[in-house]
Amino acid sequence: MSWWIFFALIAMLANAGKVFVVNRLCQGISSRLLVLVSRIISAAFLLPILISLGNWPSDWGFWVVVIVTSVLTAAASILFTKAVKDGRLSVIMPMQTAVPVFAFLTLMVVYKELPNTSSIVFMFLSMAALGYTLHECYLSKDNGDGKFYLVLYSLAAAVIFGVCTILDRIAVSRADSGALAYSACWNMVSVAVVSLECFRAGNLKISAISGGKWAGILIFAMLNLVAFYFQQLGIEKSLGICGAVVNVKAIIMLYLTVVIIVEHFTFKKATNIRVLIGGLVAIISGVGLLLSAAR
Secondary structure, three states: OOHHHHHHHHHHHHHHHHHHHHHHHOOOOOHHHHHHHHHHHHHHHHHHHHHHHOOOOOOHHHHHHHHHHHHHHHHHHHHHHHHHHHOOHHHHHHHHHHHHHHHHHHHHHHOOOOOOHHHHHHHHHHHHHHHHHHHHHHHOOOOOOOOHHHHHHHHHHHHHHHHHHHHHHHHHOOOOOHHHHHHHHHHHHHHHHHHHHHHHHOOOOHHHOOHHHHHHHHHHHHHHHHHHHHHHHHHHHOOOOOOHHHHHHHHHOOHHHHHHHHHHHHOOOOOOHHHHHHHHHHHHHHHHHHHHHOO
16 A cells, blocks of 8 residues: 555544544534644644754745644634534535645646546545435434534635645645644644634633533644644655545545444434445445555
């Protein structure tokens, strides 16, 4: 197995873990504050490593991308975290199937590149199956939560995440130790961006968080670090492969399948044959994507 696929799979599992930690352990915590703490911990962990290696980036294009993506993903992370924390996963998660699609469209515009044909087919089939499966999950439940705006939050976040995936590639390709440099600097700038947003919204009261909530926050922060850094490693290791950045994101988005399985079986949520068929098609398509990407 190619290293970039392995790194993408690690990021996939970390993303699945983030969803359940937020949904189960972070209730009552401000989404802005949760994102801020995770950025601080990631920056505190990665910056000393980058500085010790002496690979501090000086390319102006790298820093432009860091600033732009820090602002965009700060907004997307706050929206998505809010949606996951307060909404039903079976309603919120279908919107995230749009992430690799928007990454694909942005890749065509920016780089004029395409993944290989079989990867494109498996990617869209996998995302369509995931969307169908999650839609069936939604139909099997009460639709009276009155929080449709959370679905729109998730969709807006998906668009931003998809576009930023291609911007990530630009930054990673313009620095030595690209994945480490980008992850460290992105988190550093993001701390400033999210701090300003927390100050604006009056959410900087860290002392107000009860002791019992810190376990969930710290677990979320570590999973967030693993998910972001290994995504960038996957991008770095696939730079020489035409269109592979979209494959990296498509593999990572298979975490939705993990969410489906855990949500419907571990937590004993209602399921039906259409949900199972859709999930099976998504998994088979995901395996096909992995095999086609490895060629």
